Amino acid sequence: MNREIEIAIVGAGASGLMTGAMLGAKDVVIFEGNSKAGAKILVSGGGKCNVTNERVTPDHYLGDPDFVSAVLERFDQHAMLKWLKKRGLVAVMRKNGHYFCPQSASELLDILKRENSKHTTLLHEKIAHIEKKEGLFYLHGEKKSFRAKNVVIASGGLSFTLLGADEIGYTVAQSFGHTIKRTAPALVGLTLQKEQFFFKELSGVSTEVNITVGEQICSGALLFAHKGISGPAVLDASLYWEKGSITIDFLPGWSLREFLGSKKQLSTILPMPKRLSKAFLEHLDIPDRVVDQLTKEEVARILGLKQYSFAPAGTFGYSKAEVTKGGISTDEIDRDTMMSQKCEGLYFVGEVVDVTGRVGGYNFQWAWSSAYCCAEALSKLEE
Ligand SMILES: Cc1cc2nc3c(=O)[nH]c(=O)nc-3n(C[C@H](O)[C@H](O)[C@H](O)COP(=O)(O)OP(=O)(O)OC[C@H]3O[C@@H](n4cnc5c(N)ncnc54)[C@H](O)[C@@H]3O)c2cc1C
Structure with missing residues (x-):
């Protein structure tokens, strides 16, 4: 391809395809290193893709709340559902x-591909x-x-290298003078220290918990896994x-x-699977007897x-993480357009930016919203 491209998009994932989809008749070429577009979309949400969430606020994200809010407001969950x-897809809550x-997630991917049918997508083009x-x-x-007049970096994060993850977004940003906030795997299971190795024997058991990390409380299921703990x-x-440390409320x-005073067996009153309550009682060195007979000290240990x-x-x-936290600092990106404040014509969308959502469709919503802001700005440019 020898011609000068109007808009080059690097990455045919959620944010790249959405940016292209919203650029209608513009001259767009999408570059994708993989053999197919939207590989992560297809595996997401257990194959059904959790596209968005009924409640989307900056509180669901790690990142600058003002920046996140400004971008989400422009194209929110309702706009996405509409x-x-x-285009014929009625998402199910x-x-x-x-x-x-x-x-299936392919319903969404088919729409994104259809909306890009007038554009060129070059696969195997890393x-x-x-x-x-x-x-x-x-x-x-x-x-x-x-050669291109404008470039949109939509290359995603570092997780799931098998699905095409690559550090190009960060290296390009750095080469244009951008700051990268430290990256790390996120939405991922946690491994254990020796004292908690007894958790491994509970592999497959799931229980409801509240986990406190710093000032955040994360509620939902905890799944004991062979390697450690996982679950939403x-x-x-x-x-x-x-x-x-993290603090888990198992009750x-x-x-x-x-x-108190009950004649019931202790393991039967703990609100968790029996296998788990038995393991905890063994770990706490408390015999499984009637509640009435517990000593004050044993009560304290249970609490x-x-x-x-x-x-x-x-x-x-990264091989198991759903996303990468950290990324290109939002301090150097224009929140209205997603354009670099260091280099005119260079844009960043999706996961490569230092904004990461919780489990529940928030990361895709970020991809859609940031793509919208970028595409709106690009569509106003004169060719
Ligand atoms: C197993 C799994 C399940 C998930 N489920 C959900 C869910 O249900 N809901 C939700 O909100 N989020 C989910 N996520 C997270 C979500 O998939 C991502 O946040 C989202 O895909 C990010 O979109 P993106 O466009 O920024 O990056 P990606 O979708 O990762 O797309 C980036 C694209 O760029 C391409 N690329 C990378 N480097 C280059 C290069 N050098 N040259 C050319 N192309 C390149 C990649 O091959 C890829 O196709 C899940 C993630 C995983 C791994």
Whole structure:
């Protein structure tokens, strides 16, 4: 391709495809390193893609709340649902306001591809680096180079390398003078220290918890896994966890007081699966007897399950993380247009930016909203 491209988009994932979809008749070329577009969309939400959420506020994100709010307001969850409906996809609301595709994530991907049908998508075209000379961007692939007037970096984060994750977004941003906020795997399971190794024997058990990490409380299911702990509450907690302790309330909303004097067996009154209550009693060295016979000291130890603190050893890593937290600092990006404040014509959208959402459709909503702001600005440019 020898011609000068009007808008080059690096990455045919959620944010890149949405930016293209909203650029209608513009001259757009999408560069995708993978053999197919939207690989992450297809595996997301258990194959049904959790597209957005009924409640989307900056509180659901790690990142500058003013920046996040300004971007989300322009194209929020309702706008996204309407956009999909207009194209024949009526998303279905499930538990906790999570919206999913009715049948499969491919319904959403098909729409995004259809909306990009007038644009060129070059698959197997991995961009290695980008430079700007005399007002034009040069995108260097592995074999060819391309010229473009504007570039949108929609290359995502570092998680799931098998699905095409690559650090190009960060290296390009850095080469244009941008600051990168430290990146780390997020929405990921946490590994254990020796003292909690007994958790591993509970692999497959799930229980409701509240996890406190710093000032954040993450509620939902905790799943004991072979490598450590996982499940929605843990994934959310991993967003805020850096190092140090987390505190788990294994008995949320429960009070032993109601049962004091009871003749019931202790393991039967704890609101958790029996396998778990037995393991905890063994760990706390409390015999499973009738509640009435518990000593004050034993009661105190049981109530310790409401504030079970420990320091995770680490995370399951990028190979299991749903997203990458950190990324290109929003301090150097224009919130109205997603354009770099360091280089005119260079835009950043989606996960590559230092904004990361909790579990529940928030990361896709960020991809849609940031893509909208970018596309709106680009559509106003004269060719
Ligand atoms: C298993 C899993 C399940 C998930 N489920 C959900 C969910 O249900 N709801 C939700 O909100 N979020 C979910 N997420 C997170 C969500 O998928 C991402 O936040 C979202 O896809 C980010 O969109 P993006 O466009 O920024 O990046 P991506 O969708 O990752 O797209 C980036 C694209 O850029 C391409 N690329 C990278 N480097 C280059 C290069 N050098 N040259 C050319 N192309 C390149 C990649 O191949 C990829 O196609 C899930 C993630 C995973 C891994």
